[in-house]
Amino acid sequence: MEKTAYGKSRPLTSFFSVDDVxxxxxxxxxxxxxxxxxxxxxxxxxxxxxxxxxxxxWAREGMSDTVVGEGIALPHARIDGIDRPYVCVxxxxxxxxxxxxxxxxxxxxxxxxPEDTPDLYLQILKALSKILVKPDVAAEVAGLGSAExxxxxxxxxxxxLPDYVCAADIMNTHFDFLRENDSxxxxxxNFTSKNLSEIPVIDADGDMVGVVSAKALLRVCLPDYLLWxxxxxxxxxxxxxxxxxxxxxxxxISDILTGEFPSVQMTSPAISVAGEMxxxxxxxxxxxxxxKLMGIISLPLFLNKIFRE
Amino acid sequence: MRxxxxxxxxxxxxxxxxxxxxxxxxxxxxxxxSHFVGIAPHSLSVVSVCTFIAVICxxxxxxxxxxxxxxxxxxxxxxTKAMTLHGMLxxxxxxxxxxxxxxxxxxxxxxxxxxxxxxxxxxINRENMTGRAFCVIxxxxxxxxxxxxxxxxxxxxxxxxVFQVCETLKVRSAPFVIMAxxxxxxxxxxxxxxxxxxxxxxxKAGFTFSQxxxxxTPVALxxxxxxxxxxxxxxxxxxxxxxxxxxxxxxxxxxLGPIVRIPHRRGLFVISATVLxxxxxxxxxxxxxxxxxENKNALLIVTxxxxxxxxxxxxxxxxxxxxxxxxxxxxLIFFMMLFAIAxxxxxxGVTQNMAxxxxxxxxGGAREMVPFVLxxxxxxxxxxxxxxxxxxxxxxxxxxxxxSAEYNVLWWALLFGACFGGNITVIGSTANIVALGLLEKRxxxxxxxxxxxxxxxxxxxxxxxxxxxxLMILQSPIPAHGKPxxxxxxxxxxxxxxxxxxxxxxxxxxx
Numbered sequence: 001m002e003k004t005a006y007g008k009s010r011p012l013t014s015f016f017s018v019d020d021v022x023x024x025x026x027x028x029x030x031x032x033x034x035x036x037x038x039x040x041x042x043x044x045x046x047x048x049x050x051x052x053x054x055x056x057x058w059a060r061e062g063m064s065d066t067v068v069g070e071g072i073a074l075p076h077a078r079i080d081g082i083d084r085p086y087v088c089v090x091x092x093x094x095x096x097x098x099x100x101x102x103x104x105x106x107x108x109x110x111x112x113x114p115e116d117t118p119d120l121y122l123q124i125l126k127a128l129s130k131i132l133v134k135p136d137v138a139a140e141v142a143g144l145g146s147a148e149x150x151x152x153x154x155x156x157x158x159x160x161l162p163d164y165v166c167a168a169d170i171m172n173t174h175f176d177f178l179r180e181n182d183s184x185x186x187x188x189x190n191f192t193s194k195n196l197s198e199i200p201v202i203d204a205d206g207d208m209v210g211v212v213s214a215k216a217l218l219r220v221c222l223p224d225y226l227l228w229x230x231x232x233x234x235x236x237x238x239x240x241x242x243x244x245x246x247x248x249x250x251x252x253i254s255d256i257l258t259g260e261f262p263s264v265q266m267t268s269p270a271i272s273v274a275g276e277m278x279x280x281x282x283x284x285x286x287x288x289x290x291x292k293l294m295g296i297i298s299l300p301l302f303l304n305k306i307f308r309e
Numbered sequence: 310m311r312x313x314x315x316x317x318x319x320x321x322x323x324x325x326x327x328x329x330x331x332x333x334x335x336x337x338x339x340x341x342x343s344h345f346v347g348i349a350p351h352s353l354s355v356v357s358v359c360t361f362i363a364v365i366c367x368x369x370x371x372x373x374x375x376x377x378x379x380x381x382x383x384x385x386x387x388x389t390k391a392m393t394l395h396g397m398l399x400x401x402x403x404x405x406x407x408x409x410x411x412x413x414x415x416x417x418x419x420x421x422x423x424x425x426x427x428x429x430x431x432x433i434n435r436e437n438m439t440g441r442a443f444c445v446i447x448x449x450x451x452x453x454x455x456x457x458x459x460x461x462x463x464x465x466x467x468x469x470x471v472f473q474v475c476e477t478l479k480v481r482s483a484p485f486v487i488m489a490x491x492x493x494x495x496x497x498x499x500x501x502x503x504x505x506x507x508x509x510x511x512x513k514a515g516f517t518f519s520q521x522x523x524x525x526t527p528v529a530l531x532x533x534x535x536x537x538x539x540x541x542x543x544x545x546x547x548x549x550x551x552x553x554x555x556x557x558x559x560x561x562x563x564x565l566g567p568i569v570r571i572p573h574r575r576g577l578f579v580i581s582a583t584v585l586x587x588x589x590x591x592x593x594x595x596x597x598x599x600x601x602x603e604n605k606n607a608l609l610i611v612t613x614x615x616x617x618x619x620x621x622x623x624x625x626x627x628x629x630x631x632x633x634x635x636x637x638x639x640x641l642i643f644f645m646m647l648f649a650i651a652x653x654x655x656x657x658g659v660t661q662n663m664a665x666x667x668x669x670x671x672x673g674g675a676r677e678m679v680p681f682v683l684x685x686x687x688x689x690x691x692x693x694x695x696x697x698x699x700x701x702x703x704x705x706x707x708x709x710x711x712x713s714a715e716y717n718v719l720w721w722a723l724l725f726g727a728c729f730g731g732n733i734t735v736i737g738s739t740a741n742i743v744a745l746g747l748l749e750k751r752x753x754x755x756x757x758x759x760x761x762x763x764x765x766x767x768x769x770x771x772x773x774x775x776x777x778x779x780l781m782i783l784q785s786p787i788p789a790h791g792k793p794x795x796x797x798x799x800x801x802x803x804x805x806x807x808x809x810x811x812x813x814x815x816x817x818x819x820x
Contacts, residue, residue, distance in 0.1 A: 220477075223566055225429045225469045228420040230627060240567035247563055254479060260753055 012127045012159040013151060015111075016087040019044055021147035025093045033096055034061075034075055037088040037110045045086060053079055053112060063308060065099040068125065071138025073098050076111040076121055085120060086112040089150060091142040106142035118306050119270065122165040129169075131157055167273050168266035170305045171287040171295030177202050180209050184244070184251040187212045200286055200293055201257055207291040209259065216256040220244060263288050266295075270305075273297050328370040336363040343659070348666060354657035356391040361650050365697055372736075376639060379646030392653035400652020401645040404610045405508050409459065409644075410636050411613025412502065415583060416462035417635025418620040421627060424576020428454070429470045433565045440552025441541065443474065444488060448537050451489045452496025452529070457584055460497040460504050460740040461637065464490060468747050473566050478554035482748065483756050484547040488540050490744045491732045491768050495536060497740070498728035499529035501609065502587065505644060505739075506699045506727045512606055513703050514710070514720040517591035520786040524721055528779045532729060532772035539771060543764055579616065586612045640739065644696060651700040660704030668709060675715040679722045679780050682706070686726025687773050691733035691765075699727045718785045725776035733769035735761040 022040060024033070034057060042050045056077035060066070068074045073096075088110040095104025109128070113120045131137045144150050177200045178187060190199050191214045198213035221241045244251075262276040263286040273285045277299060285302075287295040339362040343349035349358045360382045367378035386392035392400075419425050432438075432446060447467070455463035467489045475482035497503030501511040501521045511521045541548065558565070586593070590608035594600065599607045621628035654660050671678045682702070689698040702723055709716040731738030735745060735758050749755055 221567065223469070223473050225426045225466075225473065226567070226569065228426055229423045229571075230421045230630075231423075234423065234571050235569050239569045243564060243567045247561075250561060251563070255477075 010161045011155070012087075012124065012161060013154045015085050016089060016151075018147045018151050020086075020088045021150045022088065022090040023145070023147060023150070024090060027094055028092060028096060030096050030098050033090065033092065033108060034058075034110065037075075037090055037108070041086050041088045041110070041112070049081070053077065057110070057112075060308075065102070067098050067102050067105060068128070069132035069137070070135050071095070071103055071106045071142075072128075072132060073105040073108045074111065074125065074128070075108065076113060078115045078118075078121075079112050080115045082112060082114050084114065085117075085124075089154075091144065091150060093142050095142075106138040119165045121309055122169055122270070122305060123161045126165060126169050127159045127161045130159060165270040166266060167264045167268045167270055167285075167287045167297065168294065170270050170273070170302065171266075171297050172301055173295045175200070175296045177293065178212060178253060179203070180253070180257075182253050183249060184217075184253055184255055185248040187253045187256065188217065188248060191217070198284060200261075200296065201253060202293055206293065208261075208263070208286060208288060208293040210257045211261040211286075212253050212256045213258070216258060217244070220256055261286055265289070270302075273302060274306075277302070325371075332363060332366040332370055335366050346666065348662045349657070349659050350662070351657075353389065353391045354659050354662075356389045357386060357650075357653040357657045358659055360385050360391070361654055361701065364647065364650055365693055365701075368697060369693060369736075376643045376646070379643055379650065382650045383646050386650065386653045392649070392656055396652060396656045397649045400649045400655070402509070402512075402648045403645075404606075405505070405512055405648075406641050406645055408508055408610045408613055409505060409641060411615075411617040412459050413462065413636045414617035414631045415579065415613055415620065416458045417631040418617075418624065418627075419458070419576045419580060420466075420635075421624070421631075422573070422576035422579065423571040424573050424580065425466045427571045427573035427576070428466065429473070430566075430568060430571060432470055433473065434568050437559070438555055438565070440548040440550070440555060443551060443555070444485075444540060444544070444548050445537055447471070447485065447489055448492035448533065448540065451492035452499070452533050455493040455496040455740075456500040456503045456526075456529075457580060458502065460493050460738070461640075461743050463497070463503075464493050464740045464744050465747070467493065468744055472747075472751055474551075477565050478551055478558065480547070480551050480554060482752060483754065483760070484544045485551075486744055486748050487756065487761060487764055488544065490741050491536060491540075491765070492533060493740050494728055494731045494738050495529055495533045495772060498532075498724055499526045502584070504728055505696050506724065509696065509699055510703065510720055510724050512610070513707060514717065515605055516720075516786065517606070518587050518609055519589075519591065522588070524786045525724060527783065528721070528725060528776050529728075531779060532725075532775045535771050535775055536768050539764075539768055543767070579620065583612060583616045586616075647697060647700050651704065654701070655704040655707075661708045664705045664708030664712075667705060668712070675709075675713070675718050676781065678709075678716075679718060680777050682719050682722040683726040683773055683777055683780075686723050687730030687733065687769060690727045690730035691737045691769065694736075695727040695731045695738050699723060714787055717787050718780060721780055721785050722776070725780075726773065729769055729772040729776060732772070733762065733765040734758065735765075737765070 020041070022037065024036075028036070035054070038050060038054055038057065041047065042053075047053065056079055057075055060077045061075060066073050066075045090108045090110070092106055092108065095106050096108070098105045109124075111121065111124055141150060141153055144153060176190060176194060176196060178190065180201050180203050182201075187199065190196055197215070198211050200208055201210050201212055203209050221244050222235075223240075226235060226240055262280045262282040262284070264272045264276055266287055266289045273287075277283065277285050283299040285297045286293060287297060336359050340349070340355045340359040343358045344355050349355045364375075364378045364382040368375040371378070383392075383397060387394060387397060416425075428450070432443075432450065435442075435446075447470070450470075451463060451467045454466060457463075458466075468486060471482055471485045471489055475485060494504075498507065499522070501507045501516070501518055507521070507525070510516075511518075516524070555565075587609055590606065590612060594604070594606075594608045597608070617631075621631060667678070667681075671681050686695075686698055686702060689702075706716065706719045706723060709719060728738075731741065735741055735756060741761075745756060
C-alpha cells in the first residue's frame, strides 16, 4: 500500500507539541475557549486567514455537537489551503458546557484538517478511541499541571493514527432487524411503522441470512409480467396485492428475502463500503464480523462521515 | 499484493491480444486455404473470404464488437471493390429485416394488450400443478410461443414465468432456464415465424408458410418430445424439488403468484389474425396475382408490417415506444451487415465454388449430404450465432439447388442443424444469450459453459439424429416459388475455379 501524505502508523502527538497545549483553570465559555484555541494556533503558526478558519469551525459546530466521549470534545473543521493538520489541546479544570444535555467537557482537542484528506478526522477519532471508552480520562488529563504532562499522557497512551478508516469505525450499531422465522406481516409492520425500506434478517446465532426490502415486497405484489401492460386498469384496485394481504399472517419473510446484499467485514477499509454500495446500487451496506451482523452503514451516514464530519 | 495486481493487469492486457492474434491468424489461414483449394481463386474473392471470417471470428472472440466489426467489414468490401454498393444494398435482405421489425412491433403490442400476461397467468393459475407437469408445460409453451412470435420475444416471456415460479418456490432457476431456452430453439424451427434463420431459409428457398410448416413442424415436434423426455431424466432432482415445494405451497393454500383478470381477447385476436393471414399467404398471393418471382412470398413479408401498422394506428400514443423500444435494432443492424458480407461471397463466386467442391467431395447425391450439412451446421451454430452460419451456408445450398431440385432437402438439414445446434452451447443462439443476460440481471448468477454443454450436447445430438432420420424417411416439400435453374457447366481445361456456370433459359428449367 502506498504511504500516505501523513505517513504510516503516525502517533497523534506528531501533530502537536507542548506549545499547542493550553492549561486553563478558570471558568470559560465554549465560544471563548474555541476562539482562544484558534488564536493560539494562529500565533504559533502565523495563520493569515484566522477569520476563515473560525467560520469553518463554527459552521461545523452548528451542524451537530462535537462531544465525542465523556468530557471530551473534538471541535474541528476542514480547511482549504493548509498543508497539514493543526491540533491544539486544551484542558479546562472546572469544565465547559458544550451541549446542555451532556456532562461538562474538560479535554478539548481542536483539529484543523486539510480539505484534501477526507478521512483524517475519522483517523484521529479512531486514534482517540482508546481513551474515549474510559470514563475518567477527561478529568484525569484536566488534573495534569503542565503542558509537558499532557503531551506525555498522549504519548503514553499510544494513540496511533491508523493507516485507514475501517467499516467498523463509521458503522451504526443501533439498527432494526428481523428473525428468519418472522412472518411477512412483521416485515410489513416494520416497513410502515419505522419508515424503513429494507431490514436485515438474522438467524438464531446472530448470523445475517439476508435482507427483506420494501421493493421486493412490491415485486411480489406486482411481478414483471403484470407491468408489461401499459394500461394498468385491470389492476386499478390493487387486485394483485390481495393475495399478499390475505396471506401475510401465514407467509414467512422468506417470500421477500434475498440472500444477496452489500456487505463488508468490520476490518475492511471504509472505502470498500462505498465500492460495495456503488457496485450494487445500494443505499445500505451491512458490516459483518464473519457472518455476524455488527452494524449498518447507510448512504447518508457514510456521506456525512466523509464529506461533513 | 502489488505483484498479484500486476499479474491481473498483465493477464487483462494479454488475453485480448491473444484473441486478436487468433482472429488475424484464423483469417489469414482461411484466406490462404480458400485460395489454394480453389474456392477463392482471385484476390477479390480472397478479400471477401477473409472479411467474412474476420467478422465471424470477431463475433466469437469479441462479442460486444460484432456490430462494429460487421460495419467495418462492409466498408472493407466496398473500398476494395470486393462488393459493389448496389450489391451490398441488395444483399442486406431488407425484406427479412422488415418482416422481423413487424413481428417485434406486434410482440410489443401483445405485451401491451395483456395477452402475454394472460398466457403466464394461465400457467400459474393451474391447479394441482406438479413438477413434472410444469416441466412439460414449460417446454410445450416455450416451443409454441417461439413458433408464433420470434424466439427472443418468446424467451423473455417464458423466463418471466420461470423466474416467477422459481423465485416464489425458492428453487434454483438455472435448470428451468436451460429447459425453456432449449425448447424455444427447437420450437422456433417449426415455423417461419420462429427464428430469423427460418424466415431467412424459407425466403431464400422460396417455401410458402404452409410448405415450411409441413416440412419443419413434424421434425421439430418429434425433437421436442424427445427433448422433454431427456429433460425429465436429466433434471429429475430439480423437478422433484420443485414438485415438493409446490405441494408445500398448495398445502398452505397459497398460489404461485397474483392472479388478476386480464382482458386478453384483443391480443388473442391480433396474434390469431396475423398467424392465419401468414398461414394462407400463398393462397392470398395467388388471389391478388402476386405470383411473379419479384413478389416471392410478398404477403408473408408484408403481413407483419400491415398488422404492425394497424396496431400503431390504433395506439398512436404507443407507436413510437414500439418502434424505439420493442424493435431490437442492434441485432437487426448486425443481421443486415452480416447478410451483406455473406453476399460478397456470392458476388465473388466463392459460394458457387464451395458448392461445387462440396458436391464433388460428398459422393452419392443430396440425401448423402444431409448428415454432412446437418452436422456441420449444428456444430457451426453451436459456436457461432446460427444466423451467421446460415448466412454463410445459404449461397452454397442455393448453388447446389440450382443444379438439382433434390438438393432442396439440404435447406431442411441447414434449418434443423442451425436451430438444434444452437442448443449445444451457451452461445449457440440469440435466445441463449438473451436468457443468460436476463438470468444474470435478475439473479446475479450465470450458467457455466460446462453446465450448459452437459445438457446441450445430449439434446443437440438427440435432436439432430431425429432430424436426420426424419429427413431420410419423410418426403420434404419442394419450394413453390423456387425456379431452380439447371446450370450448364462449361468444362474448361483449367482448374475447377475456372468453371463458368450459366443458367439455361427459364422455360427449360421448371423441374
